[in-house]
Amino acid sequence: MTHYGCSLLSCGVIDERTFEMDDYQGAVARWCPGCGDHSILTAVQRLLEEEQLKPEETVFVSGIGCSSRFPHYLNTYGFHGLHGRALPVATGVKLERPELNVFVVMGDGDCCSIGAGHWIHATRYNVDMVALLLDNNMYGLTKGQTSPTTPLHFPSNTQPRGTYLEALNPVQATLGVTNASFVAQTAEWIPAHLYETLKAAYHHKGFSFVRILQRCPVYTASVYDEAVRKPDVIEMMVHDDGIYLPDLDQIYKQKIVHNPKDIDGARRLAEVTERVRLGVFYRNEALPRYEDLRRLPAHTAEERVRLLSEELDRYAV
Amino acid sequence: MTHYGCSLLSCGVIDERTFEMDDYQGAVARWCPGCGDHSILTAVQRLLEEEQLKPEETVFVSGIGCSSRFPHYLNTYGFHGLHGRALPVATGVKLERPELNVFVVMGDGDCCSIGAGHWIHATRYNVDMVALLLDNNMYGLTKGQTSPTTPLHFPSNTQPRGTYLEALNPVQATLGVTNASFVAQTAEWIPAHLYETLKAAYHHKGFSFVRILQRCPVYTASVYDEAVRKPDVIEMMVHDDGIYLPDLDQIYKQKIVHNPKDIDGARRLAEVTERVRLGVFYRNEALPRYEDLRRLPAHTAEERVRLLSEELDRYAV
Amino acid sequence: MATKSKTAGKGTRKRAKDEGREIIRVSEHTAEIVSDSGEGAQKCGQIFGAVCAKMGNGAWTVEIIPAEIQPPPRSKAGGSGNRVRFGTERITNWGDATNLVVAFNEQVLLGRHELDALADDAIILLENMWATHPDPDIQQQWKEALEALSTRNYRIIEVPMEEECLKIVEDPRRGKNMFALGLFAFIYDRDLELIRAQIAHQFRKKSEEVYARNVLLMEAGYAWADANLDFRIEIPTVKSDQPMVVMNGNEAIGMGAVAAGMELCSMYPITPATSASHYLSDVFDKFGGVVHQAEDEIAAVGVAIGASYAGKVAFTITSGPGLSLKQEFLGLAVMVEVPLVVVDVQRGGPSTGLPTKVEQSDLLAAMFGQHGDAPHVVLAPATIEECFHSMVTARRIAETFRTVVMVLTDANLATGVQPFPRPELDPRWQQAPVSLSPIPEGKPAYDWDPRTGLSSRRVPGQKDGMHTATGLAHNEWSKVAYDPESHERGCRMRSRKIAVLQHTLRAPEVYGEESGDLLVVGWGSTKGAIEEAVDRARAQGLSVSSCHLTFLSPLQPGLKEIFRRFERVMTVEINYSDEPHDPFITDENRRRAQLCLLLRAHTLVDVDCWSRVPGQPLRPGFILNAIRERLAMGVGV
Amino acid sequence: MATKSKTAGKGTRKRAKDEGREIIRVSEHTAEIVSDSGEGAQKCGQIFGAVCAKMGNGAWTVEIIPAEIQPPPRSKAGGSGNRVRFGTERITNWGDATNLVVAFNEQVLLGRHELDALADDAIILLENMWATHPDPDIQQQWKEALEALSTRNYRIIEVPMEEECLKIVEDPRRGKNMFALGLFAFIYDRDLELIRAQIAHQFRKKSEEVYARNVLLMEAGYAWADANLDFRIEIPTVKSDQPMVVMNGNEAIGMGAVAAGMELCSMYPITPATSASHYLSDVFDKFGGVVHQAEDEIAAVGVAIGASYAGKVAFTITSGPGLSLKQEFLGLAVMVEVPLVVVDVQRGGPSTGLPTKVEQSDLLAAMFGQHGDAPHVVLAPATIEECFHSMVTARRIAETFRTVVMVLTDANLATGVQPFPRPELDPRWQQAPVSLSPIPEGKPAYDWDPRTGLSSRRVPGQKDGMHTATGLAHNEWSKVAYDPESHERGCRMRSRKIAVLQHTLRAPEVYGEESGDLLVVGWGSTKGAIEEAVDRARAQGLSVSSCHLTFLSPLQPGLKEIFRRFERVMTVEINYSDEPHDPFITDENRRRAQLCLLLRAHTLVDVDCWSRVPGQPLRPGFILNAIRERLAMGVGV
Ligand SMILES: Cc1ncc(C[n+]2csc(CCOP(=O)(O)OP(=O)(O)O)c2C)c(N)n1
Numbered sequence A, B: 001m002t003h004y005g006c007s008l009l010s011c012g013v014i015d016e017r018t019f020e021m022d023d024y025q026g027a028v029a030r031w032c033p034g035c036g037d038h039s040i041l042t043a044v045q046r047l048l049e050e051e052q053l054k055p056e057e058t059v060f061v062s063g064i065g066c067s068s069r070f071p072h073y074l075n076t077y078g079f080h081g082l083h084g085r086a087l088p089v090a091t092g093v094k095l096e097r098p099e100l101n102v103f104v105v106m107g108d109g110d111c112c113s114i115g116a117g118h119w120i121h122a123t124r125y126n127v128d129m130v131a132l133l134l135d136n137n138m139y140g141l142t143k144g145q146t147s148p149t150t151p152l153h154f155p156s157n158t159q160p161r162g163t164y165l166e167a168l169n170p171v172q173a174t175l176g177v178t179n180a181s182f183v184a185q186t187a188e189w190i191p192a193h194l195y196e197t198l199k200a201a202y203h204h205k206g207f208s209f210v211r212i213l214q215r216c217p218v219y220t221a222s223v224y225d226e227a228v229r230k231p232d233v234i235e236m237m238v239h240d241d242g243i244y245l246p247d248l249d250q251i252y253k254q255k256i257v258h259n260p261k262d263i264d265g266a267r268r269l270a271e272v273t274e275r276v277r278l279g280v281f282y283r284n285e286a287l288p289r290y291e292d293l294r295r296l297p298a299h300t301a302e303e304r305v306r307l308l309s310e311e312l313d314r315y316a317v
Numbered sequence C, D: 001m002a003t004k005s006k007t008a009g010k011g012t013r014k015r016a017k018d019e020g021r022e023i024i025r026v027s028e029h030t031a032e033i034v035s036d037s038g039e040g041a042q043k044c045g046q047i048f049g050a051v052c053a054k055m056g057n058g059a060w061t062v063e064i065i066p067a068e069i070q071p072p073p074r075s076k077a078g079g080s081g082n083r084v085r086f087g088t089e090r091i092t093n094w095g096d097a098t099n100l101v102v103a104f105n106e107q108v109l110l111g112r113h114e115l116d117a118l119a120d121d122a123i124i125l126l127e128n129m130w131a132t133h134p135d136p137d138i139q140q141q142w143k144e145a146l147e148a149l150s151t152r153n154y155r156i157i158e159v160p161m162e163e164e165c166l167k168i169v170e171d172p173r174r175g176k177n178m179f180a181l182g183l184f185a186f187i188y189d190r191d192l193e194l195i196r197a198q199i200a201h202q203f204r205k206k207s208e209e210v211y212a213r214n215v216l217l218m219e220a221g222y223a224w225a226d227a228n229l230d231f232r233i234e235i236p237t238v239k240s241d242q243p244m245v246v247m248n249g250n251e252a253i254g255m256g257a258v259a260a261g262m263e264l265c266s267m268y269p270i271t272p273a274t275s276a277s278h279y280l281s282d283v284f285d286k287f288g289g290v291v292h293q294a295e296d297e298i299a300a301v302g303v304a305i306g307a308s309y310a311g312k313v314a315f316t317i318t319s320g321p322g323l324s325l326k327q328e329f330l331g332l333a334v335m336v337e338v339p340l341v342v343v344d345v346q347r348g349g350p351s352t353g354l355p356t357k358v359e360q361s362d363l364l365a366a367m368f369g370q371h372g373d374a375p376h377v378v379l380a381p382a383t384i385e386e387c388f389h390s391m392v393t394a395r396r397i398a399e400t401f402r403t404v405v406m407v408l409t410d411a412n413l414a415t416g417v418q419p420f421p422r423p424e425l426d427p428r429w430q431q432a433p434v435s436l437s438p439i440p441e442g443k444p445a446y447d448w449d450p451r452t453g454l455s456s457r458r459v460p461g462q463k464d465g466m467h468t469a470t471g472l473a474h475n476e477w478s479k480v481a482y483d484p485e486s487h488e489r490g491c492r493m494r495s496r497k498i499a500v501l502q503h504t505l506r507a508p509e510v511y512g513e514e515s516g517d518l519l520v521v522g523w524g525s526t527k528g529a530i531e532e533a534v535d536r537a538r539a540q541g542l543s544v545s546s547c548h549l550t551f552l553s554p555l556q557p558g559l560k561e562i563f564r565r566f567e568r569v570m571t572v573e574i575n576y577s578d579e580p581h582d583p584f585i586t587d588e589n590r591r592r593a594q595l596c597l598l599l600r601a602h603t604l605v606d607v608d609c610w611s612r613v614p615g616q617p618l619r620p621g622f623i624l625n626a627i628r629e630r631l632a633m634g635v636g637v
């Protein structure tokens, strides 16, 4: 990468830098070998490069978990905050700096358990950002406890004789929230699909929620085993307005045409079956974005002082 | 009321008490005149009487808000806890004392805003209790701030030029959660429907979520105005397995037959339209209840000591 | 004070049109109006307080808040209204007792009487419709109440308010308050033009007709009083030579936030903090500012931290329960060194406690409530004026020191109204905190000055500044680092900043003599009451001074030095402490008031405390008693 | 200790089959195994520690935890393993430095070296496959590492572990640990039968074949050592005359919970607390107990409070960040007087901090973190044995006093393994807390004894006991009451209980002489290290004693009395304090360690502190240095 031009956001000088994959590389990723997070990182770096996002204008916000180490492994701005609380922080960033590209990386415990309230409300606010749920069906970092998405009867260290509850369906839950504007599902072991989904999410103007099925060889090796081995378990939801990768047709023969505008269809398809459905469940570009609704004209310091002075007049003795 | 028999829960002596409405009366209700909470209280008292629930075996748990004063106005056990946190407390009560009748009373801020995470998860746990959402579309107790269910553009003290977001749909959101087992909607100004809904909720074995449209003459007087004045705004969802009150046919002419077993239909009907739909959206008695899943045989102190002693053997030097 | 005003006023006559009328001339008076809630007494009191201030009186208005959402009418616990203490000089607190009260029924009056809110010789103007009410129970209650009231020296004047108002409006419940305002206007000889202007301001969102009706009612009250009262009360006004403004503490916080260049107020509603955000919600967008009502307190502080991390000026505002919920995020802000201002408008605790009532019991939670070692700044404005300026100070410190600054106010400041010198605004306060200039190569994310712990801020958009802020232990590159050295260095740098700030602070001033028998130490909203108590004590010849702390973390320098000059030191606070002579309480196990604990650890001086948690501001008279008691002189006044 | 053991051992010979072999006879030794993570060093260390304990050695095992989720192989920060200090007498802490280490590669060894974890004369058994590794970079790293290590007096013995293991298994990464166990077994002459039994226990969930293979590997290690080593180390074992058990602190907490009759552990996973709930998840349902993993920490404590309100025995367990989140609910539990036990297994802070590492920095947050005045009990076990018993004590106090009891342990106790006398179980500990008998008429929900604040518990199901518990200020009937008297009474009653509890406590014992030049005060897991440092100091003729506090709230009686008998008092803690001589730090602005602050406020004695936050337990040698320094004797050892 070469550094040309002016780096100020608004100085008018044309920024002639071009960025390559390497420019987005942060610290060496320290996930276990075989961890699905590696491929997600790669896909994200590819997206950044493809979209030529400026590293300094891109912010990755995360919670706490294996997956939440993500920002450290990128050479962008990052905020590795609190377990479950990535979304409020990201909302604050984007609300006040709408010109930044904001990505959020969460684990299934992070997003769906401790962060559930924020997840519901971030969906409602529909702030323009990409929210990635790296779903390994388990608490990875804390070494194997049940998460809301752990399959029924799957054992963990806190529920050694198997979980008690049917797994929460993050897609269906998101679709239940007013203002949900982009909901998709993909799997990290299908890089092409993963990449296309990330791209669609990035291009959606609004809160793009992507659940990424993510393998954790350490704690949930068997969970996605079948889906990885038997492509027929996977059903691709395809549509011209959604994602359609003809190249994958050879492997993934199960397809269903689904228009992402169709919310009822989305909810029907989101129901759990033996099939694992990948693609865009729902997209609605028409919904307003919170940061737009709240955008206000800027004021100079002097204007503000003058206005405040007027305000003080109202309280004058 | 006369006190006969033995009061221990399990002493085998037949309890011959009969309870009247008055027996459930706590402190004088201190809601504003015209507040919808009054009629909900009355309906609940009627239910308690009808079902002859023993006051000492009945617990009302609430959060903080106008609505959450509910337990004080009943002569049962009550737990008026923290804003947004009624459900965890109620879960603790029922998990450990499944023989108690547990009711939860929440406001819309309480349940859908600060308590959203617990709401999602309580739905998942499917603990057998009745959860009432007293939805006045506003923060009442704190004197008029926007709540998640405040209608779009409706002004409040924190959003004086109107809210920015479409109202959250609590019914749809609940239907999106895996294990949702009973979801209904009713209005406090239709006492017969309110009562029947409460009764159905009480008889459902599992987590019964009832959204009650509740008038707040002080802060949201206009919101349900039309629905109250024009019965045609209301569409009754009727079914033999749900709620059907022929007596109301004369007033509420808009009806739709909906089988509460039909989840897709439930979600379609739950979408917001000009119509306000009342009735049971969904019911599924087949879902397991968390407190049943976790129930274990009781042990005497001596047994426990013996078992622990064995356990210590494993760690013996 | 009551006694004083009485003697001063008695027998003095004014000529002119008040011929034959007794003119009570006093340097200050405390007037209140109390009614069932919903009868508008608060509005009346607010207008009256503002008018007094605008005419050039010192004034302090406090709200009388009922204990319940919807108390039943005519109940002792249901009184709602305002109490206005005003005088020729500056008034710094609510004082001891009310000298004149307008009451809409005898039950709310009785409530005030039982709370001991009224001076022994208070003048009472009481709605008399109840005496002849058709309901015999009510007649009976009236009788019993008047009997109970007769145990004191009150002068009760019955006023046919309902009857008079009915001449103008159909529903006097919505008009009596302006009638009462008219009574006050006559009694205290207030400027009617000013009153009309203030009515116009109060009902600015209502129709012209509403305004006109309210003025009529007010004038009717005035006329009735003129025709029927044989006294007036004169409190000389002195127009201030500097421009003054009048507002409550939450408005001052809101305006201070604007003055400080804040761009985002991220909050979740909670009494008594909410009204500050109501105020901001009304005006903030004029300034380009946003009030974000988050889904809960945790999200509220999270959004503020995100905005601050992104280079904006953000604060969050809450009260006790919200503070508890924010603790985890506050620790994070300290750890990643994101500047953040947090306002805690304290109320009665613990738990949901007394949501509408004053207490100063969040001090230790504000200081120590975050797990781990999370050094940060805590300051407490003592007056409404300081509420305004504290926001400017808080922002400056938060940004200079890249840390969390907590501003502790309370329900007393939040709802109290007081005139103060109009702040001089400075455009520099509004400056953007950071530029987006590129980061020079080799400059770490935390370029800690090893001596001071200070480092320069960095925000997204700055080229070559990329790094990941993290709540994990980290080195200067913001890389996760678990080695002993990195962690110890991080802890040291964050702590050092507090010491550096401490070096920039001045020793607090001593109010009164620099040495003596007793030093009273306070913080926050109690300042006015403490200093008034000290004045009275000194007037009685007692060797007492006081000292009020603005900074609680770090504590200002010189405290030990000051304390050493006094025989005894005692804090006066509105938070719980065990009474020394209570059963089982020993000097060893006594749980002391919160500042007291801090000062003992800090100075090793045997600081005592006198503290109460009545859910009300402390009365200067009670503080005076405590002073006398501590000086082993028994209880006076 | 290192020096001591060396001199003691050198030149001593044992006859019999060890003819010609040097027998180093010492009273204690510290052995460790360190590998890349995933190579099973932890299992080896655990088995070895348990075997030492079972053979009758005192022992203390600590985990060596890598800093990253998945550190790269062969990295200095990635070392994972166990360190076992064991000896003839009781061992109370991890000691100063390792005397013998088995390392699977030179990089992890280098990490330990750089952390100063190894004694100057440590014996090192090092896997030597890297010296000849096909990758020239690795060969180079090996060379450089050995060079770096040569600056110390280590005795390095190269061991062909890979080569030997390949004779038995295909993937030695999953077997080398047992080979290493065999090395230890030979060197320290451990009982092979016991080892086999312990291997069987460790792999009880695996197949018979796994067991057999592991035994083979272990025996191979033993044989190799026998054939190749010219020394053995003898640490006499003394079978305890009382029955002993060995476990880590989190297991002790879990077992203590069972012993205390707990019925519900409501938690949310967080390191280092989680393993306690893992243990309970394994066994609790045998006892009819439930581990409820809630959706977050707030719900976790809420469920526990609900269960306790319903009459069950519930506790919640967490670490720092979770404690912050629970603060609001803790205040509620105090307010409604629901008994509740809260375990905080402390880790490094602030914020997410050092999740796997020890710190004692939640003390003030535990004491004061709740808004408002929320008096409650805080206690801290100092040993693994005390972890067990503290649960019984905590339950008893929580129920008797109807309040919150916090039990503070830390990562050191949580993962440390130590033998202790087998607890004698008492069925009375298991008793149900309440009966469901009817409530007599006229008995209020809080029948506070006005002197003690104590009241009797009431739970749903009790006839005529109906009432609504509330976090709002309330009177004895649990009715919301905002009047000053009710609130002040409530505060008083809740606070009084703490004073009453304090009267039941004994003064802490002084370890060493009852008076002297210096008293070291500690709390929690540092006890063993402090007492060892005191012993050494006294052996050097210094007049030092120590005193360890179990109760932090209320503090035990007699502290001032004890402190007065010493010239100086100093706390030793694992939480941050400013160093007195650092830039800008003055006696006035110095932020002291957490217990130190409490003790200064409590006793007004000028208590000093020496505290560090290395993310590791304190070493007795460093404490000794601090003692010498404070006694103005310069640094020794
Ligand atoms: C408030 C808080 N609670 C708990 C934790 C401990 N914790 C860290 S990560 C984690 C869960 C990780 O699971 P997940 O979110 O699914 O992410 P993964 O590691 O599987 O990627 C937990 C419980 C914490 N750091 N903070």
Ligand SMILES: Cc1ncc(C[n+]2csc(CCOP(=O)(O)OP(=O)(O)O)c2C)c(N)n1
Binding pocket: B064, B065, B066, B067, B068, B082, B083, B106, B107, B108, B109, B110, B111, B134, B136, B138, B139, B140, B141, B142, B147, C268, C269, C270, C271, C297, C321, C322, C325, C352
């Ligand atoms: C942690 C916390 N945050 C905020 C509050 C303040 N508060 C009390 S009730 C309430 C909202 C009330 O609205 P809702 O839940 O809709 O109930 P309603 O009064 O309308 O019945 C709020 C924000 C509180 N008591 N505790």
Ligand code: SF4
Binding pocket: A030, A031, A032, A034, A035, A036, A037, A066, A067, A136, A140, A141, A215, A216, A217, A218, A219, D069, D070
């Ligand atoms: S534990 Fe699982 S999720 Fe975490 S880094 Fe390893 S493989 Fe990935």
Ligand code: SF4
Binding pocket: B030, B031, B032, B034, B035, B036, B037, B066, B067, B136, B140, B141, B215, B216, B217, B218, B219, C069, C070
């Ligand atoms: S404010 Fe509204 S919700 Fe609250 S009591 Fe009054 S009418 Fe009911």
Ligand SMILES: [Mg+2]
Binding pocket: A065, A107, A108, A109, A134, A135, A136, A137, A138, A139, A140, A147
């Ligand atoms: Mg996960």
Ligand SMILES: [Mg+2]
Binding pocket: B065, B107, B108, B109, B134, B135, B136, B137, B138, B139, B140, B147
């Ligand atoms: Mg509401």
